[in-house]
Amino acid sequence: MQANVSKVLRWSAVDGPGNRLVLFLQGCNFACPGCHNPHTIGICDSCGDCVPACPRGALSLTGGKIAFDPGLCDQCDLCLRACPISASPMTESLSVADVLALLRANRPFLTGITVSGGEATVHAKFIAALFTAIGADPALAGLTRFIDSNGHLGPLGWQRLMPVTDGLMLDIKAFDPATHAALTGRDNAKSLASARIAQAAGKLYELRFLMVPGFTDSEAEIAALAAFARSLGRVRVKLNAYQHHGVQGAARDWPKMPRAGVEAAAARLRAAGVTEVVTPAVWL
Ligand code: SF4
Ligand code: SF4
Structure with missing residues (x-):
């Protein structure tokens, strides 16, 4: 089985716990105007427009x-x-065997693998085959298998993935349905349901929330995030701040999210009973 890969990071300390090999798969089911990697959204149809x-x-x-x-x-x-x-x-097609070989070559330095995107779960069959093969390989024993996802996958897809996944990092882009649609082009019901499925399975490593000024930095959005996190029980929430790196089009004119606003939101979450709240380690 093969997947279209836009990038492989052999070592990363920011894509889950420890030191991880990260596979960025090509293609996404959201169309976020503020995407930081917009060239990972589409699947090349070989039109040839880029050749000249x-x-x-x-x-x-x-x-x-x-x-x-x-x-x-x-x-x-x-x-x-x-x-x-x-x-x-500039993507490459990698097989499960290719990724296993990469993991074996880097095994002494790795805590695990994270599959990201684009949207990783667009390639759910490939991830299931890869994670199953990792689990069956004695040379890769102890490596944890994580997915970084927007959550737009239905329960049947998670039924396939959850048993072979050790952790899910899940983005909730907005709680107000109209705001979510404006930020992604899609409804948020599947993403919210995915968080509940992962938490029930004991696999929800982190809930991520991108604060975008004028969209998701409102009192109502932070209150909804607090209520949703509390409804899940104990969960780690990571707040991210909208920046312009990699963004194209009109979203470049959106203001950046200031540090003070993120820290105020973190304080509101903690006051509302969300005990584990993480803010960005680096501010650009
Ligand atoms: S412009 Fe290039 S990358 Fe884009 S679809 Fe056409 S051939 Fe593929
Ligand atoms: S050199 Fe060619 S293939 Fe490489 S990034 Fe530039 S346009 Fe794309």
Whole structure:
């Protein structure tokens, strides 16, 4: 089984507990105007529009398929700007066996693997096959298997994934349905249900909430976050602050989320009984 991978980070200390290999899978079921990696949303259909945009000749159409030569690429990102569907021609197709080999090569340095995106669960079958294979491999014993997700997956999908997953980091983009739709193009019901499913299975590692000024920094949104977190029982909540890095289009004009606003929200959550609240470690 194969998946389209936009990036592999061999070591990361910010994508779950410990030191983790992170697999960023291509494709997302949300269309967030404020996305920090918009080129991970679409799946390349080999239209060829990016080929003439590449100044290094790293892209070509071969047999009707886009071909990428990483040896010629200088990472100027001009192809990403040329793509009409927020895809990237610079992905690679990795098999479960390829990822197992990467994990074995880096095993002494790793706590686990995190599968992220795009939206990881768009590739639920691949993740289930990968996590099952990791669990069955004696050379990889002890590695934890995490998913970083927007939660837009139904109960049947989680039935497949939950037994082989050790932890879920779940983004809730907004509680007000209209705000969620404006920020993602989708309803939030599945994401909220996914949090409950993961918590019931003892696998909800962290609930993440991105504070975007004018959208999700209101008293009502923070009160709804507090009520939802409390309804789950004991849960770790991580507040993130909207920044402009990687963002394209009109969302570049949205204001950045100030540190004081995030710290005030964290204080409100703690006062409301949410005991474990994490704020960004680094402010840019
Ligand atoms: S990022 Fe690489 S492939 Fe894309 S346009 Fe630049 S040189 Fe070409
Ligand atoms: S990356 Fe985008 S522009 Fe390039 S071939 Fe694929 S769909 Fe077309």
